[in-house]
Amino acid sequence: MKSSRLLLISVAVVTGAGAFIVMSGREPPPPPPSVQPVAVQAPAVETVEVLVAAAELPMGQTVKPPDLRWQTWPKSAAGDGFLQRAAVPGALEDTVGSIVRSPFLSGEPIRREKLIKANGSGFLSAILPSGMRAVAISIDARGSNTAGGFILPNDRVDVLRTSRDEDASRAGGGDVQTAETILTNIRVLAVGQTVQERNGERVVTGDTATLELTPVQAEAVTLAQKVGQLSLALRSLADAGQPAPQVAEAQGEGGVTVVRYGVAKQTPRR
Numbered sequence: 001m002k003s004s005r006l007l008l009i010s011v012a013v014v015t016g017a018g019a020f021i022v023m024s025g026r027e028p029p030p031p032p033p034s035v036q037p038v039a040v041q042a043p044a045v046e047t048v049e050v051l052v053a054a055a056e057l058p059m060g061q062t063v064k065p066p067d068l069r070w071q072t073w074p075k076s077a078a079g080d081g082f083l084q085r086a087a088v089p090g091a092l093e094d095t096v097g098s099i100v101r102s103p104f105l106s107g108e109p110i111r112r113e114k115l116i117k118a119n120g121s122g123f124l125s126a127i128l129p130s131g132m133r134a135v136a137i138s139i140d141a142r143g144s145n146t147a148g149g150f151i152l153p154n155d156r157v158d159v160l161r162t163s164r165d166e167d168a169s170r171a172g173g174g175d176v177q178t179a180e181t182i183l184t185n186i187r188v189l190a191v192g193q194t195v196q197e198r199n200g201e202r203v204v205t206g207d208t209a210t211l212e213l214t215p216v217q218a219e220a221v222t223l224a225q226k227v228g229q230l231s232l233a234l235r236s237l238a239d240a241g242q243p244a245p246q247v248a249e250a251q252g253e254g255g256v257t258v259v260r261y262g263v264a265k266q267t268p269r270r
Helices: 003-023 091-095 123-127 166-172 215-227 237-241
Strands: 047-053 068-074 133-138 156-164 176-191 208-213 229-234 255-260 263-268
Touching (some): 047 091, 156 215
Antiparallel strands (some): 156 176, 156 229
């Protein structure tokens, strides 16, 4: 048999075998199995339950049960001052009724040093810095001498005194009034019985304003109330970070504003 005929027969046999495999519907062999990754579990974080504020608690607010809740907290991040349920199970009930000395944010852990027990020392004396005095002055509840009624606790003000100049009045034959700034950049502790802004109210609701003063400033204000009328001038919020204020009279600077027949004139201090 010729070699060419043998080659044709071989090609036909191979082609037929391939066609038979395709027509038989056999699937190709599966690929070798791949190696599956092993899941590594993260180590469990040890937690504790910590007493936190359920909502924002402003300064001066009395704490009520809905204001507090227990929250899961990483044990490694729980500070020594935090109230943990395992150590103090009755902390929530004991905290109710306390007065907020420093504000809390929602979710912030409750700490006893930021609270005042209602049966303890007064709130105003607790928030007063060491060495300072709280002095109340009479104000007009309608706002005529308190920046139109927009002065609120923690605002900064200047204290002005207006009085009648007896000597100038006798010499000029008329009523001469003087005005001078006796204190600058003073913090307002309370207005009436209000130590914070409540329910968005932005008006003065009392006839007194309690100021944070040094002993020397307290003497100046007490004397000024006896010889004239005091008014408050609201300052910018940016002034809160300025150095401690001084009594204007002790500085020996500036002068007195004399008002004669409605005309204001600056004169040196005597």
